[in-house]
Amino acid sequence: MKIAPCLWFDGQAEQAANFYINIFKNSKITDIAYYGEAGQEQHGQQAGSVMTVVFELDGLKFTGLNGGPTFKFNEAISFQIECETQAEVDHYWNHLAEGGPPEAQICGWVKDKFGVSWQVVPKILPVLLMDEDKVKAARAMTAMMGMKKMDIAALQRAFDGEG
Structure with missing residues (x-):
């Protein structure tokens, strides 16, 4: 698939991915990327903290992004x-x-x-x-x-x- 959802979390992307992969069959975390020093003035995240977690839920790819508190989920999606x-x-x-x-x-x-x-x-x-x-x-x-x-x-x- 060319389209995959990216979910914005406030520091909980890895915790959420683990929660979801334990619910859905045929699911796994496939990659974790970490914030570095570069771009810290824009992203404001601590170097070494989890930036993204790529995971699959029953074969559907998701990315969890730890983007900070700026955005919250709502029922529109x-x-x-x-x-x-x-x-x-x-x-x-x-x-x-x-x-x-x-x-x-x-x-x-x-x-x-x-x-x-x-x-x-x-x-x-x-x-x-x-x-x-x-x-x-x-x-x-x-x-x-x-x-x-x-x-x-x-x-x-x-x-x-x-x-």
Whole structure:
């Protein structure tokens, strides 16, 4: 891929990379670069501290940059995780939510302890929401809007008009 996300951290890039690679299968840190003396008047970081951490999450390349406190994450950007089963939803949700703000958990969205937003989405959700039967789709949408973590069985029951 020619495009890879770069995530701006305030000194936590390596900690975040380690957190993420322990959640996602087939993941690893591939490179770490350190700040030197050059450019210190611009970057303001201590020589020898971690500048960037390149890591892969299930084969997708990311760069974590320790850029300082200037920028913060917000929900304008999030990463979607498509899940086949409820066990997958539970795995990603429970681990990513660990230490994150509970008030940022809504409709499958969860913010992790570093402030990065994730959407933990069952693969069936768009199928239910885009069904030709608008009444069924609306019931699934209403059920989803009342959830924090997605519950596949509850979404299907709502779609089917059960309960």
